[in-house]
Amino acid sequence: MLDQTSQWYKLQYPECFVNEEQRMMQKVFADFTDREIMPVRDKLDDDVTHEEIITPILKKLQVDLGCQKNAIPKDYGGNQLPLVACALKQEQIGRGDYGISMHSACTEWGWVPVMLAYLSPPPTGKAWAKAVLDEFAPRFVGNELRVACVNMSETESACDIENPLNESRTVGVRAKLEGNEWVINGNKFWASNAGIADLNCVVCNMDPRQGIDAFTLIYVPEPLPGVSHGKFEVKCGMQSDRNTSTYFDNVRVPREWGIQGPEAWAIFQNTLAAPMPLNSAHAVGILQGAFDTLLEYTGQRVAGGKPINQHLSAAAILGEMASVITVGRAAFLELAHEYDHMDIYGPWDSVSMVAKGHAVHVFTTGKLPELILKGMELMGSYGYVRENHYEKYYRDAAVAKLVLGGVQLGYFATCRQFYDLDYSSFGPGKLQKPA
Amino acid sequence: MLNIIVCAKVVTDPEAPVSTFKIDPEGRRVLPAQGVPPVLNPYDENCLEAALRIKELHQCKITVISLARSLPKAVVKKCLAVGADDLVVLEDDLFEDIDGNTTACLLAAAIRKLGEYDLILAGRMAADTNAGQVGPGVAELLGIPSVTVARKIEVNDGRVKVERVLADGHEVVEASMPCLITVSHELGELRSATVKELMAAQKQPFTTWQARDLAVEISSSKRSKALRLYKPEREVTCEIVAAETPEEAGANLALKLQQLRQI
Numbered sequence: 001m002l003d004q005t006s007q008w009y010k011l012q013y014p015e016c017f018v019n020e021e022q023r024m025m026q027k028v029f030a031d032f033t034d035r036e037i038m039p040v041r042d043k044l045d046d047d048v049t050h051e052e053i054i055t056p057i058l059k060k061l062q063v064d065l066g067c068q069k070n071a072i073p074k075d076y077g078g079n080q081l082p083l084v085a086c087a088l089k090q091e092q093i094g095r096g097d098y099g100i101s102m103h104s105a106c107t108e109w110g111w112v113p114v115m116l117a118y119l120s121p122p123p124t125g126k127a128w129a130k131a132v133l134d135e136f137a138p139r140f141v142g143n144e145l146r147v148a149c150v151n152m153s154e155t156e157s158a159c160d161i162e163n164p165l166n167e168s169r170t171v172g173v174r175a176k177l178e179g180n181e182w183v184i185n186g187n188k189f190w191a192s193n194a195g196i197a198d199l200n201c202v203v204c205n206m207d208p209r210q211g212i213d214a215f216t217l218i219y220v221p222e223p224l225p226g227v228s229h230g231k232f233e234v235k236c237g238m239q240s241d242r243n244t245s246t247y248f249d250n251v252r253v254p255r256e257w258g259i260q261g262p263e264a265w266a267i268f269q270n271t272l273a274a275p276m277p278l279n280s281a282h283a284v285g286i287l288q289g290a291f292d293t294l295l296e297y298t299g300q301r302v303a304g305g306k307p308i309n310q311h312l313s314a315a316a317i318l319g320e321m322a323s324v325i326t327v328g329r330a331a332f333l334e335l336a337h338e339y340d341h342m343d344i345y346g347p348w349d350s351v352s353m354v355a356k357g358h359a360v361h362v363f364t365t366g367k368l369p370e371l372i373l374k375g376m377e378l379m380g381s382y383g384y385v386r387e388n389h390y391e392k393y394y395r396d397a398a399v400a401k402l403v404l405g406g407v408q409l410g411y412f413a414t415c416r417q418f419y420d421l422d423y424s425s426f427g428p429g430k431l432q433k434p435a
Numbered sequence: 436m437l438n439i440i441v442c443a444k445v446v447t448d449p450e451a452p453v454s455t456f457k458i459d460p461e462g463r464r465v466l467p468a469q470g471v472p473p474v475l476n477p478y479d480e481n482c483l484e485a486a487l488r489i490k491e492l493h494q495c496k497i498t499v500i501s502l503a504r505s506l507p508k509a510v511v512k513k514c515l516a517v518g519a520d521d522l523v524v525l526e527d528d529l530f531e532d533i534d535g536n537t538t539a540c541l542l543a544a545a546i547r548k549l550g551e552y553d554l555i556l557a558g559r560m561a562a563d564t565n566a567g568q569v570g571p572g573v574a575e576l577l578g579i580p581s582v583t584v585a586r587k588i589e590v591n592d593g594r595v596k597v598e599r600v601l602a603d604g605h606e607v608v609e610a611s612m613p614c615l616i617t618v619s620h621e622l623g624e625l626r627s628a629t630v631k632e633l634m635a636a637q638k639q640p641f642t643t644w645q646a647r648d649l650a651v652e653i654s655s656s657k658r659s660k661a662l663r664l665y666k667p668e669r670e671v672t673c674e675i676v677a678a679e680t681p682e683e684a685g686a687n688l689a690l691k692l693q694q695l696r697q698i
């Protein structure tokens with residue numbers, strides 16, 4: 001129950017970062033979470049087919065509320081949502097279920113490369129974006145549930161692909177041009193929405209020896225001859241977010257759906273930066289969900305002769321959670337605001353913005369697991385039982401830390417602001433550069 | 436074209452836990468609840484849904500009027516996002532602590548000022564007062580017929596056909612327009628707004644009127660006065676009906692209920 005009139009709310013979501021339109025959306029997403037997700041949040045992970053609970057919720061969120069077009073330009077009937085609004089959405093949905101919010105966020109993410117290219121001046125990128133949007137945007141702005149995916153990670157270290165110093169030389173999926181077609185071969189793993197996506201943005205390289213010059217982003221729709229998948233991974237929760245392998249076996253798509261070289265690399269680096277405020281918002285939402293559960297429980301349960309929240313040892317944990325929520329929220333809102341004002345704060349892929357994005361992301365996601373685990377103690381045995389709604393946040397927290405290259409890569413990127421840290425995967429005692 | 440006016444009040448969320456409900460018995464007022472958000476009165480949401488359904492079949496203009504001392508815009512603009520065409524906000528410090536009669540006078544004045552109208556829709560009651568006075572009051576002041584607790588509304592040839600909710604079913608009533616109908620929850624939930632509609636609503640202008648724009652003498656229109664405000668005491672006692680078998684338990688329970696004159 002989000003009360004936007006309280007003083008606490010006003011202090012948490014200040015007017016300098018959140019405008020009235022974004023507040024309206026935040027309220028809609030908060031109500032959606034309370035109405036659609038909260039009552040079933042302990043049952044989502046058991047819906048292995050997605051048919052009973054998950055898909056109906058996703059339809060309401062993605063189609064009825066229209067979130068599957070959040071990252072599609074307005075010219076194509078999309079919402080072209082600012083990052084602040086997206087982050088507020090992720091926080092609210094993440095408060096209910098990280099899997100659902102991840103599914104939704106990754107459909108948005110799938111459109112980020114073309115949205116960025118479409119809104120930027122370089123003509124090659126614009127032409128590529130136009131071709132992709134002309135072909136696929138109409139499907140996503142209609143009334144059918146559609147899913148997009150950034151298919152980047154591979155079985156051999158995904159961090160190595162996300163590590164910018166490697167300049168895409170570790171990307172194993174090969175693209176080659178044959179006449180007017182791209183031909184794609186190789187395997188991907190881990191991407192959210194893989195196996196259920198209607199549209200993949202596939203991260204490829206034409207020749208790893210050439211690094212960035214041969215880097216390629218290609219949109220691949222499904223179903224398509226040559227594209228297949230493994231089984232859906234069974235994970236510690238996050239049922240609503242599907243992860244599996246994607247195999248590309250001589251997959252052919254028109255030339256205009258792909259972009260290659262430094263321009264593609266710049267779009268990719270910006271695309272990697274985009275989720276920083278969003279996953280940070282997820283982390284704050286997860287912590288808020290855990291905190292709300294704990295606050296209610298510890299206020300009612302009497303142990304040691306008084307309500308648990310009256311024991312100072314418990315209050316210290318609750319207070320610590322509230323302080324991390326406050327700082328995390330301020331940080332992701334500020335970051336999203338800066339992303340929305342590139343004209344003032346610079347491009348998302350600049351060294352400073354990448355450092356800032358990772359710094360916020362590593363702080364919010366890194367703090368989560370330890371804090372939520374501490375909180376579990378306050379609920380005693382009730383804390384690890386599913387129907388009491390706490391343990392799911394514990395599982396979600398562990399996962400939120402793994403995405404986007406994880407914590408280590410985040411710290412390294414932050415250090416790059418201050419000195420020339422070499423954390424590339426190539427060099428003496430490490431990988432050999434492809435000859 | 437039909438002109439439909441929907442009266443929508445903002446109330447504190449009636450779904451909030453009972454523990455958040457606090458009163459000041461001396462001051463005879465309900466205290467603002469901590470952490471409970473303002474929402475559109477759920478019955479008024481049903482009204483707006485009724486108007487939108489009519490709009491699906493007929494050429495219509497829907498104008499929503501909302502009145503309070505101060506209105507949270509994000510809440511009332513939701514009406515524009517789901518499909519209302521216009522929003523008129525009646526806001527003034529003088530609207531603090533007014534009664535049902537004054538509210539009806541102010542709404543009626545605003546409706547007159549708007550000019551032409553065919554149908555006025557109001558909730559069967561507000562979720563904070565449960566009084567159900569304002570809708571019929573507005574009809575009385577405007578001198579038009581009113582039909583209460585509607586669960587279905589059909590518009591045809593200048594007349595409305597309304598299914599009214601009764602304790603044991605429903606009845607069908609017809610009235611000529613212009614008229615006022617109060618709507619009940621059986622009509623159905625208000626549709627959701629999409630992200631796109633929310634963005635569009637934000638850019639849509641709306642009208643704000645104050646007390647002086649309505650020429651209503653507020654001090655003299657107040658007719659009701661709270662004599663006492665209290666929370667009813669509810670006592671729960673529990674007695675386990677002893678028995679050896681379920682059949683015996685049933686019989687003993689029936690006996691007990693008979694003794695208590697409950698059956």
Ligand SMILES: Cc1cc2nc3c(=O)[nH]c(=O)nc-3n(C[C@H](O)[C@H](O)[C@H](O)COP(=O)(O)OP(=O)(O)OC[C@H]3O[C@@H](n4cnc5c(N)ncnc54)[C@H](O)[C@@H]3O)c2cc1C
Nearest residue numbers: 150151152153157158159190191192402403404405406408
């Ligand atoms: C919920 C979720 C959603 C995801 N969604 C997507 C998606 O939509 N698309 C997609 O393509 N992928 C996705 N991924 C995959 C994700 O991007 C990678 O899993 C993640 O970057 C880690 O890669 P990895 O699992 O291969 O770990 P590895 O690369 O094997 O890394 C393992 C460990 O080594 C550390 N490490 C790596 N490099 C270094 C270094 N240079 N120095 C020191 N330590 C290092 C890492 O920090 C980590 O702790 C998702 C993952 C999760 C958990």
